Amino acid sequence: MSTATDAQEVADALAITLDRQDPHGAPWCPPNDGVVLRRWVSSRDARLGGGIRRAVRLAHLMAVADGRSYMDFLYVRLTALRTRQFRSQLQAATAEGRLPPSIAGLTDAGVAIRSPVAAAAQGGAPHFEIDFMQMPRLAALLDFLHNALGFAVVDDLLSPLLRSRSPDRASDVARSLHSALNAWLGARLESATHLQQARKMRAFLGGQGLVNAEAIGNETILRFWMSNAIAGDGETVDGFRLFTSAASAMLRYRQALRDAAAESQLEASLGVGHDAIGDVALDGSAEPDAGADVWQSPLRALCSPPANRVKWLTRKEQANLRSFLGGPSVDDDEEEVPTQADGLIG
Numbered sequence: 001m002s003t004a005t006d007a008q009e010v011a012d013a014l015a016i017t018l019d020r021q022d023p024h025g026a027p028w029c030p031p032n033d034g035v036v037l038r039r040w041v042s043s044r045d046a047r048l049g050g051g052i053r054r055a056v057r058l059a060h061l062m063a064v065a066d067g068r069s070y071m072d073f074l075y076v077r078l079t080a081l082r083t084r085q086f087r088s089q090l091q092a093a094t095a096e097g098r099l100p101p102s103i104a105g106l107t108d109a110g111v112a113i114r115s116p117v118a119a120a121a122q123g124g125a126p127h128f129e130i131d132f133m134q135m136p137r138l139a140a141l142l143d144f145l146h147n148a149l150g151f152a153v154v155d156d157l158l159s160p161l162l163r164s165r166s167p168d169r170a171s172d173v174a175r176s177l178h179s180a181l182n183a184w185l186g187a188r189l190e191s192a193t194h195l196q197q198a199r200k201m202r203a204f205l206g207g208q209g210l211v212n213a214e215a216i217g218n219e220t221i222l223r224f225w226m227s228n229a230i231a232g233d234g235e236t237v238d239g240f241r242l243f244t245s246a247a248s249a250m251l252r253y254r255q256a257l258r259d260a261a262a263e264s265q266l267e268a269s270l271g272v273g274h275d276a277i278g279d280v281a282l283d284g285s286a287e288p289d290a291g292a293d294v295w296q297s298p299l300r301a302l303c304s305p306p307a308n309r310v311k312w313l314t315r316k317e318q319a320n321l322r323s324f325l326g327g328p329s330v331d332d333d334e335e336e337v338p339t340q341a342d343g344l345i346g
Helices: 004-018 031-043 046-066 070-077 083-095 116-122 132-149 151-162 170-186 192-208 218-229 243-270 298-303 315-325
Strands: 104-106 110-113 128-131
Touching: 004 031, 004 132, 031 046, 031 132, 046 070, 046 083, 046 110, 046 128, 046 132, 046 151, 046 170, 070 132, 070 151, 083 104, 083 132, 110 132, 128 132, 132 151, 132 170, 151 170, 192 218, 192 243, 218 243
Parallel strands: none
Antiparallel strands: 104 110, 110 128
């Protein structure tokens, strides 16, 4: 069973990629691509496997274009994971002859990677295409693999592909790398079965109406069990055949929804936990309207510069803090003498 410490290892590996900055202080990985990468890792579904298959081919492409290794291309030639940098570097590699047309051909949208075996079978058709816009998130996935498994492990798994200028073994290498990552994540996150169960319950509740704790009652649990055990819709998930198992899972999910709602309300009251990407927060929920009348904790002002460094509190700020912590009020002509009875403010 995974623990909070185990899950923190995954979060730390992601943070190394997502919190890194370029020489100008901007995010090294584009925030939108960071959101996608976090979803791939947390879901561990087919999207992660597809990303690894494309990332492996991108690593081979970068190795050929650099002339030394894909890591030199990724960490030396690129200063940040940006579409324009991938485009300009690959165009330069093509112009200088480091990326010959027999390996890959550049298009307006991306790169068509060629394989001698596939070309013979398909009459010279491109073997695999990667858009320039996909490259930043695929490179971020490679960086996360380095952080999670280690540079030496990833390089060893990629070596059968990187030793050759042909990408013919890319699929086998991708499967080995995907298996290694799944084993690493499986020891630190909830099992894949639990993830499938959660997605199944969420999809069922979404089909019935709102996805919230109040929607889960006796009738909902019975309908959910019947839909899995009796209907036989072809998308069976382990653990839902017996009524007691299905009911227990739904009750645990109800409590998890309540905990998540409570945590979200606490974070919203303090103005934290929402790293907006456009109009959507990192957790996928919509950001509140800018003009909405939302209560904010008086402590929020103390978390902004210069108050988050060293600052003497004004009388108004003291009053706000005292009101928040529940201390007694102090008149202007009274001398403030905190006592043990003042509680937190004391």
